[in-house]
């Protein structure tokens with residue numbers, strides 16, 4: 001569990017982070033990020049207590065990307081993401097207890113407990129699937145965008161994917177097709193510096209992944225993925241372009257995966273000091289420090305907010321734990337349609 005209390009004397013708040021926005025706006029963004037952070041703290045705990053099976057891929061450190069982008073969307077938009085998708089699905093508004101229920105294999109889970117952590121899906125909020133196959137959902141997002149255009153719904157389709165996914169064939173095909181048809185799609189690279197255990201530089205010959213957009217004749221925007229307000233601003237522009245019929249955008253949100261690739265990875269291959277330096281720029285800390293610096297909240301108020309959200313998440317976990325195990329008779333349901 002990372003220390004996310006406010007920093008007593010700085011780092012100096014980044015001016016872009018918080019100067020703008022109506023009262024309560026920053027607190028809303030913070031609340032969304034805290035929900036995700038604490039959801040994943042609880043998830044770790046469920047494993048430790050032997051209540052959860054399988055594996056999990058935490059997005060801790062990347063919450064500003066999920067929240068910043070999803071806050072730029074509206075009801076009816078479609079989102080797909082990866083196995084590291086707790087943040088994106090919760091940021092779309094999936095209920096905490098049913099998300100825990102899914103991780104725990106309960107019938108009340110978002111997918112009746114049959115998808116688990118890597119496949120969290122809640123169509124009712126526009127979260128059309130977390131995908132375990134790297135890059136597999138990019139063509140699905142292109143399909144969503146094409147459907148939106150053909151049906152005239154005005155919806156926008158967004159795909160979150162990792163830096164590693166930009167080396168997958170489906171990335172090329174999807175961006176190419178979306179560009180040539182000027183589809184209402186937004187492609188968001190969560191550049192967390194690693195693909196499994198490999199640092200970006202060992203797999204990818206360029207450092208600025210947004211540059212790849214040039215090959216598809218679409219805008220490529222690089223943004224500080226730990227600055228939720230900056231992410232939301234960049235995503236907002238891309239979503240507007242898409243809705244206005246001006247075609248897709250590639251966003252590279254640069255961030256850091258604070259834990260290992262998955263539950264079984266202690267991340268020992270990281271150079272000494274790297275994690276610590278990124279923790280200084282933890283997205284939650286950054287927003288909190290900026291709120292204090294801008295006079296939007298005191299450290300005490302933020303501490304109270306953290307406690308409130310921690311309780312909300314803990315209660316949701318408790319509810320999900322208390323749900324009964326599913327009836328074994330239902331295990332062959334929903335396999336074929």
Ligand SMILES: Cc1ncc(C[n+]2csc(CCOP(=O)(O)OP(=O)(O)O)c2C)c(N)n1
Pocket residue numbers: 082084132133134135161162163164165166190192194195196257261
């Ligand atoms: C098509 C495919 N190839 C390989 C894998 C194995 N694999 C799982 S995660 C991963 C790394 C992906 O890295 P990135 O896209 O940066 O996403 P991150 O895990 O960092 O969020 C790989 C290679 C896979 N799941 N699917």
Ligand SMILES: [Mg+2]
Pocket residue numbers: 162163164190191192193194195196
């Ligand atoms: Mg990665």
